[in-house]
Ligand code: HEC
């Protein structure tokens with residue numbers, strides 16, 4: 471039985487004891503991946519694995535043979551010999567040769583991994599506690615990517631939701647990083663707070679995001695698909711809740727996506743806001759960068775009614791979208807039912823601020839206060855208006871009033 475089949479047998483036995491879902495996901499080796507680099511990395515990994523296996527067989531073989539052949543019952547009087555220069559030279563030269571033989575292909579791959587020349591586009595990735603921001607430098611697109619609402623709900627203590635019923639539990643986000651296949655994409659990687667690491671095994675891309683530094687890496691994906699990864703640097707309480715999801719699409723689909731995010735975004739956002747998934751639309755709208763003044767003028771001239779911050783939203787829209795924003799961004803501290811976790815996190819249900827003056831409410835959400843995170847930089851006007859409206863009317867907080875995106879814009 472070869473080592474490989476033996477490993478398969480043992481892992482098979484272990485998997486047999488698990489549920490069928492775990493069985494389907496059972497894979498002991500690292501993935502081959504979908505880029506030239508990931509295939510090279512996998513090849514190196516296998517090469518070095520087999521070198522280690524061969525060394526192990528030789529070393530343990532010599533050891534077990536000696537233990538057996540020279541045991542005390544056979545040789546009551548042990549041999550008595552000392553230094554052998556020849557043996558010492560041999561056992562220095564052989565490992566040295568092996569190391570060099572392994573370093574040559576490894577260095578080649580490392581150099582290719584570092585070679586960010588000739589890239590077709592650049593995405594800046596910023597790590598936050600606990601989410602990622604993606605900025606498309608060539609397209610004026612920027613958005614945040616956070617744990618999707620379903621996983622976020624199920625992960626809570628006492629949520630009553632079985633994580634096994636959540637698709638891609640802790641490996642799904644609200645906004646994926648969309649990339650075209652066949653294009654060399656450069657990543658600029660940094661962090662806004664502590665050290666994170668951006669890691670997608672299928673792309674063989676993994677690097678630390680360090681505050682104050684910009685790291686560079688690249689990928690070129692061959693096959694359309696969805697590739698999942700995680701933050702790979704212990705970065706605090708919610709380290710396990712900031713997955714990375716890359717969606718590789720054809721160039722045409724990518725172009726359409728870009729068009730949707732930039733040019734057509736306003737109309738699309740307005741249309742989608744009334745469609746079935748309002749929060750998605752508003753999250754997508756969040757992806758809109760602060761438009762350059764020139765672009766804004768053009769947009770305003772061409773379609774003045776579609777300017778996002780000025781668009782009035784109905785109370786129903788605000789409430790529906792606000793609930794999703796609330797569950798994603800606020801419920802970790804203030805809890806799903808607004809009851810908070812006093813004394814650290816105040817209840818919003820019945821809170822004087824959430825039922826009092828709108829300006830004070832807008833101010834604390836925009837600018838934060840003590841342990842309350844400022845959301846002015848994370849959420850856009852629509853999202854903020856929605857979540858504040860939601861807080862003012864949910865859980866029996868029936869102020870009956872609404873906050874419009876224009877008010878947020880004015881308060882910024
Ligand atoms: C990291 C935890 C945390 C998150 C996430 C968070 N908050 Fe808070 N929030 C706080 C804390 C702490 C306070 C109390 C601040 C103080 O008064 O010192 C607070 C206070 C508030 C208050 C004032 C309540 C009162 O009666 O004093 C409002 C309104 C509020 N938060 C809204 C939000 C909204 C909207 C979100 C999501 C967009 C959110 N919070 C997310 C921690 C959080």
Ligand SMILES: [Cu+2]
Pocket residue numbers: 597598600665666667701702703704705709712
């Ligand atoms: Cu992290």
